[in-house]
Amino acid sequence: MGDWTREFDNSKAALQAFADRVLADAKLNLKKKRKPGRTRSGLRAAPRKINASGRLMRSLYWGWSDRKMTLGFGASGKAGKYAYYTEHGRGPGKQPPPRAIMQWIKIKPVRPRDLKTGKFIEKSQANLERMAFLIGRKIGRFGTEATNFYSRAFMKHYRKLDRDLQMKFAEDVEDHVDYSLKKLNIKIP
Numbered sequence: 001m002g003d004w005t006r007e008f009d010n011s012k013a014a015l016q017a018f019a020d021r022v023l024a025d026a027k028l029n030l031k032k033k034r035k036p037g038r039t040r041s042g043l044r045a046a047p048r049k050i051n052a053s054g055r056l057m058r059s060l061y062w063g064w065s066d067r068k069m070t071l072g073f074g075a076s077g078k079a080g081k082y083a084y085y086t087e088h089g090r091g092p093g094k095q096p097p098p099r100a101i102m103q104w105i106k107i108k109p110v111r112p113r114d115l116k117t118g119k120f121i122e123k124s125q126a127n128l129e130r131m132a133f134l135i136g137r138k139i140g141r142f143g144t145e146a147t148n149f150y151s152r153a154f155m156k157h158y159r160k161l162d163r164d165l166q167m168k169f170a171e172d173v174e175d176h177v178d179y180s181l182k183k184l185n186i187k188i189p
Contacts, residue, residue, distance in 0.1 A: 010175070012064070014168040015071050018161050019062035022073065025153035030057045052107045055079045056086060060150075073150060089146035096139055101132040 059079035063072050075083035082100070090096070105128055111120050112127040121127055181188065 008069075008169075008172045010168040010171045011165060014161075014164050016064060018157055018164070019064070019071055019073070021157045022150075022153045023060055023062050025156060026060055026073075026150045027057050029147070029149035029153055052104060056083055059083070073154070085144065086147055087150050088148075090139060090144045092141055092143040094140060095136040098129070098132050098136055101136045101139075102128060105132055105135070 055077075056075060056079040059075045059077050060083075061074060061076055063074070064070075065072075074080065085096075110131070112123060112131045113119060114121050
């Protein structure tokens with residue numbers, strides 16, 4: 001099995017360069033602000049950053065398995081728990097955990113408002129819990145939109161991968177043929 005992976009070093013290097021580019025673009029996609037949309041009342045919403053604390057961006061990784069000759073992408077640690085929902089969105093249904101919403105509120109510059117007057121109110125624990133419940137309830141009712149930060153980066157670079165990988169694979173085959181001919185002591189004029 002060791003010879004198998006050595007014989008495809010050029011192809012492996014092309015895949016690893018592809019993975020580096022995908023990861024870099026996925027991180028850039030998390031830094032970008034979402035395009036402002038319309039709220040339910042018809043007003044324009046302010047552009048929002050996808051990345052609140054930076055934890056998700058720091059947790060992104062890619063991995064290579066020599067044994068299986070596979071390439072994989074993901075997110076590690078605590079961010080791995082919500083990376084799926086950030087990428088694909090969350091459909092209506094069950095509310096997210098209130099503790100996760102509380103952490104998000106503390107990271108984002110979100111201030112509680114009085115529902116009747118619209119004025120800012122004190123950031124007491126009770127007000128923050130109430131706000132977390134209301135945000136969670138809205139997510140439970142309407143879901144969240146997908147950001148596709150990983151899949152957009154993947155597709156952007158995947159289109160270029162075919163050409164690069166074909167050239168590198170051809171180099172690997174040529175190297176393998178040269179190595180085999182040399183080992184068999186065959187000389188081609």
